[in-house]
Amino acid sequence: MKNGVKEFRLVAEEIEHEFAPGTTAKCWGYNGSTPGPTIEAVEGDSIRILVTNNLPEHTTIHWHGILLPSGMDGVGGLNQPTIKPGETFAYEFDLNQSGTYMYHPHADEMVQLAVGMMGMFIIHPKDGEPQKIDRDYAIMLHNWAIHPGTYRPDPSIMTEFDLWTINSKVFPAIEYPIAQKGDRVRIRIGNLSMWNHPMHLHGHKYWVTGSDGGRWPKSLWRPETTEIVGVGQTRDIEFDAGARGLGRFIAISLITP
Ligand SMILES: [Cu+2]
The missing domain is CATH 2.60.40.420 (Cupredoxins -  blue copper proteins)
Structure with missing residues (x-):
């Protein structure tokens, strides 16, 4: 300050x-x-x-x-x-x-x-969250073209990318979001790549609760297991971890178009 x-x-x-x-x-x-x-x-x-x-x-x-x-x-x-x-x-x-x-x-x-x-x-929000959030994650999606034998991303590529990243990491270096059963989890997803990214959650469905327009009123929330995060967009998703007693872990997968 x-x-x-x-x-x-x-x-x-x-x-x-x-x-x-x-x-x-x-x-x-x-x-x-x-x-x-x-x-x-x-x-x-x-x-x-x-x-x-x-x-x-x-x-x-x-x-x-x-x-x-x-x-x-x-x-x-x-x-x-x-x-x-x-x-x-x-x-x-x-x-x-x-x-x-x-x-x-x-x-x-x-x-x-x-x-x-x-x-x-x-x-x-200045008045606090309308609903308690136990785990709040932010991930940025991107894609890159790093040709074999080269050492810098190629900025002239518009479609044929070879690295699809979460926070600029690829498997197995991506950090896992961790939650305890019953935790309210929010994942904020941003996309500044050249492709739309469908983001999918295993073992859970979630509510899409916000976008770059801010938090949505509850009447606009949608239950999904796959949400497309378009180029230049953000999406917030929320769910209660292990709510149905299904998974011990949350797997986020990135489905390439
Ligand atoms: Cu802008």
Whole structure:
């Protein structure tokens, strides 16, 4: 906190990223990782995000789904001059909503997203959750083209990807969401890849309870076992773990189209 403003720092930089043991590539990300850190704040917060560009080319950050003044929206050349290599730009705005959102560059975006620049942005409701949530997970979906014998994702690929990732990891390096029987679990899923991803849960059905439009009224919830998270969308799903006494574990699978 600085004079009532919640301050965050993001450094855009090249990183050495391990998708799974033995599969490493040169990617771009924030603060040493792809996806970048999950930003968490509370509805009503005033925030400042200092973005330092350590890339060899210009960048910006667009706060995807967040309602803010045009000058803070991060579209390079439209809302702001791009952030040049070595520069730091301060994004400052108030949060007047809650839900699951994302951030990504909006300067040379097809290249910068393809090589890993993205993150989740979660805004918690100021009056607390309407329903108790015991486990709250966030996962970012992406796909990549890393050709055999190469060491960098190919940003010119639009359809034929060879790595489909959860939080930029592939099996067996993906961390499992863990829950105890009876826990209320929420999984927030974001997709900044080039494909829609159907996300499927084994042994459970779930309610789809929100999107990048925020938490839905209960009358809009849908029971599903597979939900398509479209390109540029987020979805929140909720369920009571092991409610029917079926599974000891929750398996999330990603079905490629
Ligand atoms: Cu957007």
